[in-house]
Amino acid sequence: MFEIVERQELAQGTIISNWIKAPKIAAKAKPGQFVILRANEKGERIPLTMADTDPEKGLINIIYMVIGKSTALFKTLQVGDSFLDVIGPLGAATHLEKVGKVICVGGGTGIAVLHPITRGLKDMGNHVFSVIGARSKELLIMEDRMKAVSDELMICTDDGTYGHKGFVTDKLKETLEKHKDIGLAVCIGPVPMMRACCNVTKEYNVHTLVSLNPIMVDGTGMCGCCRVRVGGQMKFACVDGPEFDGHQVDFDELNLRLRSYLPEEKVSYDQFKAAQGHQCTCGS
Amino acid sequence: MTEEVKAPKKEKIPRQKMPEQKPEVRRHNFDEVPLGYTPELAMKEAERCIQCKDPRCIPGCPVEVDIPGFIKLIKEGDFEGAIRKLWEKNALPAVCGRVCPQEVQCEGLCVIGKKDQPVAVGNLEKFAADYQRLHGRDVLPPKAAPTGKKVAVVGSGPAGLTVAGDLILKGHDVHIFEALHGPGGVLLYGIPEFRLPKAIVAAECNYLEKLGCTIEVNAVIGRSETVDELLERFDAVFLGVGAGLPMFLSIPGEHYIGVYSSNEYLTRSNLMKAYDFPNYDTPIVRGKNVATFGGGNVAMDSARTALRLGADHSYIIYRRSLEEMPARKEEIHHAEEEGVEFMFLTAPVRFLGTEDGFLTGVECLRMELGEPDASGRRRPVTIPGSEFVVEIDTAVISIGSNANPLLTKSTPGLVLNKWGNIVADPKTGKTMKPRVWAGGDIVTGAATVILAAGAGRIASNSIHDFLTYGW
Numbered sequence: 001m002f003e004i005v006e007r008q009e010l011a012q013g014t015i016i017s018n019w020i021k022a023p024k025i026a027a028k029a030k031p032g033q034f035v036i037l038r039a040n041e042k043g044e045r046i047p048l049t050m051a052d053t054d055p056e057k058g059l060i061n062i063i064y065m066v067i068g069k070s071t072a073l074f075k076t077l078q079v080g081d082s083f084l085d086v087i088g089p090l091g092a093a094t095h096l097e098k099v100g101k102v103i104c105v106g107g108g109t110g111i112a113v114l115h116p117i118t119r120g121l122k123d124m125g126n127h128v129f130s131v132i133g134a135r136s137k138e139l140l141i142m143e144d145r146m147k148a149v150s151d152e153l154m155i156c157t158d159d160g161t162y163g164h165k166g167f168v169t170d171k172l173k174e175t176l177e178k179h180k181d182i183g184l185a186v187c188i189g190p191v192p193m194m195r196a197c198c199n200v201t202k203e204y205n206v207h208t209l210v211s212l213n214p215i216m217v218d219g220t221g222m223c224g225c226c227r228v229r230v231g232g233q234m235k236f237a238c239v240d241g242p243e244f245d246g247h248q249v250d251f252d253e254l255n256l257r258l259r260s261y262l263p264e265e266k267v268s269y270d271q272f273k274a275a276q277g278h279q280c281t282c283g284s
Numbered sequence: 285m286t287e288e289v290k291a292p293k294k295e296k297i298p299r300q301k302m303p304e305q306k307p308e309v310r311r312h313n314f315d316e317v318p319l320g321y322t323p324e325l326a327m328k329e330a331e332r333c334i335q336c337k338d339p340r341c342i343p344g345c346p347v348e349v350d351i352p353g354f355i356k357l358i359k360e361g362d363f364e365g366a367i368r369k370l371w372e373k374n375a376l377p378a379v380c381g382r383v384c385p386q387e388v389q390c391e392g393l394c395v396i397g398k399k400d401q402p403v404a405v406g407n408l409e410k411f412a413a414d415y416q417r418l419h420g421r422d423v424l425p426p427k428a429a430p431t432g433k434k435v436a437v438v439g440s441g442p443a444g445l446t447v448a449g450d451l452i453l454k455g456h457d458v459h460i461f462e463a464l465h466g467p468g469g470v471l472l473y474g475i476p477e478f479r480l481p482k483a484i485v486a487a488e489c490n491y492l493e494k495l496g497c498t499i500e501v502n503a504v505i506g507r508s509e510t511v512d513e514l515l516e517r518f519d520a521v522f523l524g525v526g527a528g529l530p531m532f533l534s535i536p537g538e539h540y541i542g543v544y545s546s547n548e549y550l551t552r553s554n555l556m557k558a559y560d561f562p563n564y565d566t567p568i569v570r571g572k573n574v575a576t577f578g579g580g581n582v583a584m585d586s587a588r589t590a591l592r593l594g595a596d597h598s599y600i601i602y603r604r605s606l607e608e609m610p611a612r613k614e615e616i617h618h619a620e621e622e623g624v625e626f627m628f629l630t631a632p633v634r635f636l637g638t639e640d641g642f643l644t645g646v647e648c649l650r651m652e653l654g655e656p657d658a659s660g661r662r663r664p665v666t667i668p669g670s671e672f673v674v675e676i677d678t679a680v681i682s683i684g685s686n687a688n689p690l691l692t693k694s695t696p697g698l699v700l701n702k703w704g705n706i707v708a709d710p711k712t713g714k715t716m717k718p719r720v721w722a723g724g725d726i727v728t729g730a731a732t733v734i735l736a737a738g739a740g741r742i743a744s745n746s747i748h749d750f751l752t753y754g755w
Contacts, residue, residue, distance in 0.1 A: 024508055038465060044556070044565040045465075070565055085465040087502040217556065217566075218473075220463050220504055221688050222528040223548035229539065234532060239690055253539045256641035260541045264567035271562055 001082040002037075005059060011139040015065050015109060016075050017051070023058030025088045031116035032094030032211065032243055035060065036219045038085040039077065044070045047216045049242065050089070051112035051142075060086075063112035063141065069268040076276075090219045091242045094209070096120040099183035103129040103175055103206075104150070105168050105197055107189025111142050113211050114188045119149040121186070127151050129182070131171040133189075137162035169196045176204040183207065187246060191255050198246040210246035212237045214257055229253050299401040300329040307621040311591045314477040314559055317618060318382075318410075323363070326411040330359035332396060333403045341390040341405060346738025347380075347446065349373045351390055351405055358408055364423060367416040370409060371425045375449025375492065376442060376737060378417065378484045379471055381410030384734040385612050417487050424494060428455035433751040436461065436518040438505045438691070441469025442733040443524030443724030445492060446740030447747070452495045454748050459518070460492075461503040464555065469526055471733070473555040474547070476585050478592065482554070506691035511698075511720065520719050520747045523706065524740060527685035527725035533577065537635025538681075542569045542643035546578070546586045546682035553589050568593065571678025575599045575646055577632060578682035579609040581732075584616060586680040587624045598624050599674065603631040603651050603664045629653070629664060633671065635679065645675045685730045692726075705729055713743030721747055 006019035025035060034049040052061035066075050077083070094117050102121050106114035111132050122128045130150035134140040136159045147153045154171040155163030164171055168189075176182055185208040187197035194210045201208040214226040214237050221239035228237050229250035235241065303319040304310075310317055321329065333355040341351040354369040370377040386392070386406040394402035416423075433456045437444045440462040448458045466472050468485040493499060505511065505525075514521050530545035532538050544552075549568070552558040556566035574590035576583045579602040590598040600619070602609060605628045609616060620626070629651040636645040650670035653662035687704035697717035699707040706715055706722040713721040723739030725731055749755060 028508060042557075042564045073565075085502050087463070087465070087504060087508075089507055090504065217548060217551050218464060220507075220528070221690055222473075222526075222530070223551050224530040224532065224545040225548045227532075227539070234534075234538070239688075257539060257541065259641065260569075261567045264561065268562045268565060268567070 001084065002086040003082045004077055004079055007077075007079050010063070010141045011134070013066075014139065015063060015141055016071075017061065017063045018074075018077070019054070019059045019061050020083065020086060021058060022060050022086050022088075025086065026053045026055045026058050026060050029053045029060060029089040030093035031096065031120040033089035033091050034219075034242060035062065035086050035088030036090060036216070037062070037074070037083050037087075039070070039073045040084050043073065043084065045085075045087075045217060045219065046070050046074070047090070047213070047219055047238070049091075049113040049211060049213075051115050052145075053116070063109055065109045068265045069272045072269065072272055072276075087219065091238060092240070094120060094243055096124050098124045099126055101127045101129070101179055101182045102184040102186070103131065103172065103182050105131045105172050105185065105187040105189070106146070107133050107168055107193040108139075109141070110189030110193070110211070111146060114186060115142055115145055115149065117186055117188075118146065121184075122149045122151070129175050129179070130154065131156065131168045131175070133157065133168040133193075135159065167196065168193065169200050172197055173200050176200065176206060180204075184209070185246075186210075191251055191258070194246060194249075195251040198249070198251075202247055208246035209243050210249060211242045212244060212249065212254060213242065214254060215260060228257075296400070297328060297332050299332065299404055300325045300407075302404070302407050307623070310478065311588075311622040314592055316481050317478055318407075320414055321407055321411040323361070323415070326358055326408060327361060329404050329408060330355045333359070334396065336395055340393040340395060344389040344393040346389070346734050347374050347741045349390075349409075354412060355403065355405070355408055358412060363412060363415045364420055366412040367420065368423070368425060370412055373741075374737070375446055376488050377409050378413035379442065379480060379488055380734055380737065381406050381408075381413055382480050382484075383475060383732075385732060387613060389734070417484070424491075425453060427453055427495065430457070431455040431751060433457065433520070434459065434518045435747060435751070436514045436521045437524065438511070438514075438521065439463075439469055439524040439526060439724070439726075440467040440489065440499060441471060441524055441526050441724060441736060443736040443740040443743075444469065444522065445488065446737040447522045447524065447723070447744045448492050448497045449495070450741065450744035451747060452492065452497050456748070456751060458497045460497055460499045461505050461509075462499065462501045463504040463525075465501050466555065467499045467501060469524075473551045474582065474585070475733075476550065476554055476589050478588065479585065504690070506694040511691070511695040511717075515719055519751055520721065522713075522740075522743055522747065523691065523715070523720065523722040523726060524724045524736065525688065525691050525726045527730045528688035529686040530681070531684050531686055533632055533681055533683065535632055535634050537637055537643075539641070540635050540637035540643040541641045542571060542677050543635060543679045544569075544681065546576070546582045546680050547685070549586055549680045550582070550589065553593070559589075559593055569678050570594050571676065573597045573599075573674075573676045574678040574680065575601050575674060575676045576680040576682055577601050578684070579604065579611055580682065580684070581611045581615050583680075583682035584611045584619045584624075586682050588619055588622055590678065590680070591622055591624065595678070599627055599676070600624055601627045601630050601632060601646075601648065601674070603629065604661060605629055605653065608661045627674070631664065631666065636673065643677055643679060645673045646679060647671055647673050685725070687726060687729070695720075703729065711742065712746035713739060714746060719750075
């Protein structure tokens, strides 16, 4: 059993942060790696990239958006409650090296995934520009934590309620234009955002890492559910990734496979909401 | 005995048929197909064994169970004695009684089988194990005095469980590491409930825990801990991690929604219990027209699972013919009885799908058999212009597994062959890395449960020698 020792609701309760007791994982985890969690005996195995770890206290930090039955179930877990299973660290760690100037771009809960990578790059002695974005101010997460690991932090909101009004790609482009010597971009967020970022960095010929979140089952390379096309080749995100060269990723295929179980997910979520009594903030 | 007073010829007992669920019933449920022998049936079948002085069946068993020995005890009604006899050589009798290919092992060599049907060794083994589980006293085999030696077993499939069962009885401390959230490996995630109920896998694992083995789940060796780290804490390490990297067809359209590897399809259904969605949270595409590609036991399991998930048509598409099919006869027979439709000499060319990515069909080519290839089977050759489309909404690719590199990549000193399998001495299971043994699919490539168990037996003997005598 893996106990939750700290819990926060972010972005008006749509995003949840948990610090979970998992000493073995905390001791081993490196930036870019993920864990698989299961709430209870009937639960799905949900992969989430770690936002942070505290090896001394034996804790890992996960930050997730509530989007369906499983994450809604996770949300019901309070401090003192436990996940039945936490498996990890899984996936390949980010290859961190000194490049000189780097830019880290995060959108939505992608910022959580981006955070330890940004810190790792900063610790290697890179000059780090960071761009984080959300639909509006209330939905933006981890501003302070990203500020602490960046040399320069830029904020974008779609509706202009905070920072630059517009997409993260605006600031990405602006920064690449200003600093022609940026050698690496790390862009993590929703698929359309990562695709848009890659289109920008391609123009400037800047090597770009993205972290992919396909549907997974075992997370150890055994089932092939998380197969993605990278450079025309089939790769398994759970063992070959989750990070890949963004300029090589087939985002169309990824997007399509992410929609595999939309009808089933709706059935499952509706049933859960009915059983819980409707208490989410979707307004319906 | 003189010529005149010949003993009256004993009435020949026919092989006792295993009662089974009827095909039209069982194709709609996940309950086990064979219902099991009653004690009467088992004792009657046991009488058929003539207790050969030099039994041929034993050498046919990869773990060398004393087959006439346990059958004699069943015949005498000593069912507890029978299970104890089985446990001497086999930690997994309830599993092996169900999934071993007895027809090419013990039963294939049975003398009775020369003129009549062989003694039903598998059914009797299953009976002894089930009787013990359901009605038996809480007995355990005797254990040797503790040696103080510690062994890490990586992977809780048939190879690992056999090593664990052997070494715990010899007095060593055994710690099993399993990457998934439940123990059993392929017995849990791969073989369906209707062929191997998960309660039985749990009982076999529970038996090992009662003997004193520690089973740690959610432990992905290679990631959560390396083999070198295990070697700091343990005197010996056994690697039985399975093959576990699914092969795909490498044809266009494998990304469509509804295309699965058999590993994924079966893992969703078996381990995650997606057949009980939405009571369980993990979904699975419940296709009306399902095609499984491949001809092995795993393909049969997938095609039969598809029927139970509600398919109207469950096809097996295989590029060779029935004779070349590597699946057990019994599995093919069960699949046929349940209504699985076989399309032989047919090879997929590409998958077809809708714009939003849903699978709608597979384009195939007809094949004919040419000259034998390296495997000795006649090589299938395509017939040009024979393209046709099979309408399907689910595809299960079941053409085998490669070696999963997750553990081997993180273990310096292991020597791998060109396919990525671990090189291990077939006589001892020793790898090229000191104090590390390996066995099962990660060494041989995808094979059977009992061959993995046999490899486990070989390794456990060698590990015991090493821990006892230092070699």
